[in-house]
Amino acid sequence: MAASCVRTVGSFLGKCTKCSSSINTVATQVLLSRQVCVSSALCRKNLAAAGPEKFTLEYIQKQVEEYEIGKRHLANMMGEDSENFTQEDIDKSIAYLFPSSLFEKRARPLMKHPDEIFPKQRAVQWGADGRPFHFLFYTGKQSYYSLMHDLYGKILKIEKHQDRLRAKGLFSQDAQLISLGPSRWLTKEELELLLVETISTHDYDRFIKLMERMLAMPYSSTEEEFVQRYRRQLEAQSMKQMMPPLEKDENGVAFSTAEGRRKTSDSSVILRDCGSGHITINGQDYLQYFPVLQDREQLMFPLQFMGVLGRFNLECTVSGGGRSSQAGALRLAISRALLSFLSEGDGEAMRQAGLLTPDPRVRERKKPGQEGARRKFTWKKR
Amino acid sequence: MSSSSRSPHRVPSLSAKNRKMRLQFTQTQQNWTKKIGNALPGAMSLDFCCAVWMVGVFLVRWSRYNPYYLEPEVSKEAYSRPETELSAEEKEQRELKALRPIKAATSGVTSSVFDDPVISKFINMMMKHGNKVLAREIMTQTLENIKKKQVEKYHKASEGEREVIECNPYTIFHQALENCKPVVGLASIQKGGKYYQVPIPLTDNRRRFLAMKWMITECQDNKHRRTHMYEKLSQELLAAFGKEGNVIKKKYELHKMAEANRAYAHYRWW
Numbered sequence: 001m002a003a004s005c006v007r008t009v010g011s012f013l014g015k016c017t018k019c020s021s022s023i024n025t026v027a028t029q030v031l032l033s034r035q036v037c038v039s040s041a042l043c044r045k046n047l048a049a050a051g052p053e054k055f056t057l058e059y060i061q062k063q064v065e066e067y068e069i070g071k072r073h074l075a076n077m078m079g080e081d082s083e084n085f086t087q088e089d090i091d092k093s094i095a096y097l098f099p100s101s102l103f104e105k106r107a108r109p110l111m112k113h114p115d116e117i118f119p120k121q122r123a124v125q126w127g128a129d130g131r132p133f134h135f136l137f138y139t140g141k142q143s144y145y146s147l148m149h150d151l152y153g154k155i156l157k158i159e160k161h162q163d164r165l166r167a168k169g170l171f172s173q174d175a176q177l178i179s180l181g182p183s184r185w186l187t188k189e190e191l192e193l194l195l196v197e198t199i200s201t202h203d204y205d206r207f208i209k210l211m212e213r214m215l216a217m218p219y220s221s222t223e224e225e226f227v228q229r230y231r232r233q234l235e236a237q238s239m240k241q242m243m244p245p246l247e248k249d250e251n252g253v254a255f256s257t258a259e260g261r262r263k264t265s266d267s268s269v270i271l272r273d274c275g276s277g278h279i280t281i282n283g284q285d286y287l288q289y290f291p292v293l294q295d296r297e298q299l300m301f302p303l304q305f306m307g308v309l310g311r312f313n314l315e316c317t318v319s320g321g322g323r324s325s326q327a328g329a330l331r332l333a334i335s336r337a338l339l340s341f342l343s344e345g346d347g348e349a350m351r352q353a354g355l356l357t358p359d360p361r362v363r364e365r366k367k368p369g370q371e372g373a374r375r376k377f378t379w380k381k382r
Numbered sequence: 383m384s385s386s387s388r389s390p391h392r393v394p395s396l397s398a399k400n401r402k403m404r405l406q407f408t409q410t411q412q413n414w415t416k417k418i419g420n421a422l423p424g425a426m427s428l429d430f431c432c433a434v435w436m437v438g439v440f441l442v443r444w445s446r447y448n449p450y451y452l453e454p455e456v457s458k459e460a461y462s463r464p465e466t467e468l469s470a471e472e473k474e475q476r477e478l479k480a481l482r483p484i485k486a487a488t489s490g491v492t493s494s495v496f497d498d499p500v501i502s503k504f505i506n507m508m509m510k511h512g513n514k515v516l517a518r519e520i521m522t523q524t525l526e527n528i529k530k531k532q533v534e535k536y537h538k539a540s541e542g543e544r545e546v547i548e549c550n551p552y553t554i555f556h557q558a559l560e561n562c563k564p565v566v567g568l569a570s571i572q573k574g575g576k577y578y579q580v581p582i583p584l585t586d587n588r589r590r591f592l593a594m595k596w597m598i599t600e601c602q603d604n605k606h607r608r609t610h611m612y613e614k615l616s617q618e619l620l621a622a623f624g625k626e627g628n629v630i631k632k633k634y635e636l637h638k639m640a641e642a643n644r645a646y647a648h649y650r651w652w
Contacts (some may be wrong), residue, residue: 182481234481292515297492305458305493324489332486349461352479354454354487360446 055118063114070111087112120196143195144203148210154223155214162219171218178221183231185211190232241347241356246340256340260332262359265321267329269314271337277310281330282317295327302335302355306346312338332358451485452478456493500556500590507594523612525551528619548623558622562593562629566640571649580649581640596629597622604628 071090075082078093090111098109110117125142126132136142136149165171186194188204199207211230214220220227244258255272279286279299290296303309314334318326335355339347350356364373371377455461465473490502501521509517528551536547548554567588568579584592597618605614621627 182477236480237483294489294514294518297494297497298489300494301487301492305456307458328489348480352454352461352484353456353493354484357454357484357486359486362446 052119054121057123060114060118063118067111067114074111120193122196141197141199141203143197144199144207147195148207151207151210151214154226155210155217158214158217158220158222161222162217165219173218177218178215178224178227180215180227180231182234182236184234186230186232191230237351241339241351242336243339243347244337254341256337258333258336258339260329260334260336260358262328262332263321263325263362265318265325265329267316267318267326267333269316269330269333269337271334271341272313272315273311273341274313275311276313279314280316282319286314290323290327292323295323298327298331299334301331302338302350305350305353305355306338306342308338308341312341328359331355447485448483450482452482454484454487455479456487456491456497458493498552500559501552503590504555504559504594504598508598520612520615523610524615524619525555527612527616528554531616531620554623555619558619559590559593559597561622561625562597562633563589564592564633564636565589566637567592568636568640568643569650571646573649578646578649579639579643580646581643582650593629593633596632600629600632 071085072082074090074093075085077097078089080089094109094111100108102108125134125137132138134142134146136145139145162171185208188199188201191204191207192198211227214223215227244256246254246256248254249272253272253274255270257268257270259266259268261267281289286296286299290299299314300309303312316330316333318330320326321329332355335350339350339356342350347356366372369377490506491497491499505514505517505521508520529549532547532549532551532554536544536549539547548557564584566581567584569582570577571580572578597615601611601614601618605611618627618629622629
């Protein structure tokens with residue numbers, strides 16, 4: 001506003017110089033020669049509206065070339081074979097050449113292929129004449145709608161197939177449903193990555209419903225590989241268990257060591273396959289260290305669950321936290337150490353009993369404006 | 383000014399016959415996704431992949447666990463059953479458990495034969511200011527006291543009565559709690575400017591909670607200042623076992639109120 005005012009004043013005065021020239025010549029000259037200042041509000045671009053930074057195709061290609069050349073230089077520097085230099089070798093070399101102790105892993109020096117660094121973008125969707133390539137461009141979400149369109153086309157194809165079989169008299173209701181195995185649908189985020197465009201939760205739900213609808217139809221196994229593209233395999237959780245190694249000490253007794261944490265307690269347990277069933281915690285007997293029955297029950301829980309109560313000797317150390325969290329840390333450590341003495345089926349049973357999951361519950365912080373984590377200050381009307 | 387003059391008589395938008403037909407139709411159509419959902423364990427739409435769920439939106443009741451996690455099964459018997467004995471749903475449940483992460487068992491549960499979930503819940507409800515040691519002590523003293531009284535009664539009784547007397551304190555506790563559980567509860571529903579006490583069905587958890595709560599408040603409030611909690615609690619439990627006592631009386635009063643307000647039962651919309 002101020003800028004426009006200054007400008008008009010200048011032009012107005014410029015027109016008026018003829019009339020009031022004699023009296024106000026000096027003043028007007030001063031005014032006219034004054035710089036016309038424009039406020040920065042007009043020049044400032046709306047950065048938020050521009051969206052994420054767009055990279056041109058040439059720029060990305062240049063980055064890829066630079067990456068390849070840099071990879072060869074790095075291999076030469078490290079004295080390795082530049083032809084077979086894999087991404088893991090690159091990571092190791094970068095970690096060696098630029099050691100960083102920053103806690104945030106994403107802030108550390110990084111050298112990866114530009115496809116992994118720059119977000120996937122759409123190439124320009126229209127030709128030189130301005131006409132878009134895809135027939136669904138004007139829906140705004142062309143990949144999503146084309147996917148739904150394809151899916152519906154597949155449903156119609158399956159129905160046609162069913163009609164043909166019915167005409168021949170070979171139709172049976174419970175034939176050939178797709179067996180997908182343990183797998184899950186793509187999440188909304190993964191689907192967005194695949195389609196390179198954002199979709200709403202409503203769209204995602206409709207997509208899943210339509211897929212389920214297609215799977216419910218008999219003779220849908222013809223479209224199996226289309227469906228598999230949108231599913232991710234689920235691997236059995238038991239594969240993810242880390243088993244501590246089974247060692248043998250001088251007397252030939254098998255033992256294993258494991259650690260456990262709960263709240264602020266840390267514990268470490270050495271499980272020896274002796275046969276006596278003694279338990280020592282921080283040098284003291286467990287009856288002395290845990291006078292409360294509940295804590296001792298927690299120590300016994302994994303052993304009693306597996307039925308090996310009198311078989312093992314436990315040598316435990318624990319620090320930090322209170323009595324209950326120390327008992328919980330010890331229980332986790334004992335369960336982990338026990339894994340190396342048991343079969344896989346027993347290990348899976350322990351996992352399903354909840355013995356191998358570290359308890360994520362910690363003390364909730366106090367918030368400002370409240371007395372505690374949840375308790376509010378006394379409400380006063382005035 | 384009566385309440386009935388304010389709210390006009392409502393004609394249902396769907397007559398009873400049509401409602402029945404619609405329900406039948408929806409029930410046949412209900413299972414078209416369920417069939418697939420049952421055939422593919424673990425194949426449910428999941429929105430969370432990370433192990434511990436970082437809450438962006440702060441809900442009032444939330445858990446440190448991702449909703450994807452399942453509850454742990456602590457009893458040993460559940461794992462010793464062979465494949466052949468299981469029904470189809472149990473098989474699916476097993477397959478689901480093999481694929482999904484499981485929550486950690488809490489510090490109050492064990493696989494031991496002496497661990498009882500009902501008694502653990504009762505101890506937690508009795509606990510004040512986190513003093514679990516004291517609450518558990520009171521519980522064990524109560525059970526001991528019950529046993530003592532029953533054994534005394536057993537020895538004093540004649541041959542014929544001896545079979546009827548129950549000495550196991552755990553069965554007495556469970557039976558007493560069963561006797562105290564109300565069948566219907568009351569909810570305060572606002573209609574036409576007034577609040578009515580409407581009888582509603584209760585879930586099993588709610589019934590158990592009410593029975594325990596009444597028992598505990600009864601023993602904390604209505605006792606002589608010199609009687610210990612465990613004494614009063616054992617007296618109440620034995621009385622409830624015999625369907626007498628203040629807690630049973632409270633349950634019957636609630637039932638009477640529900641029966642009296644039976645006319646308002648249609649105010650419930652769920």
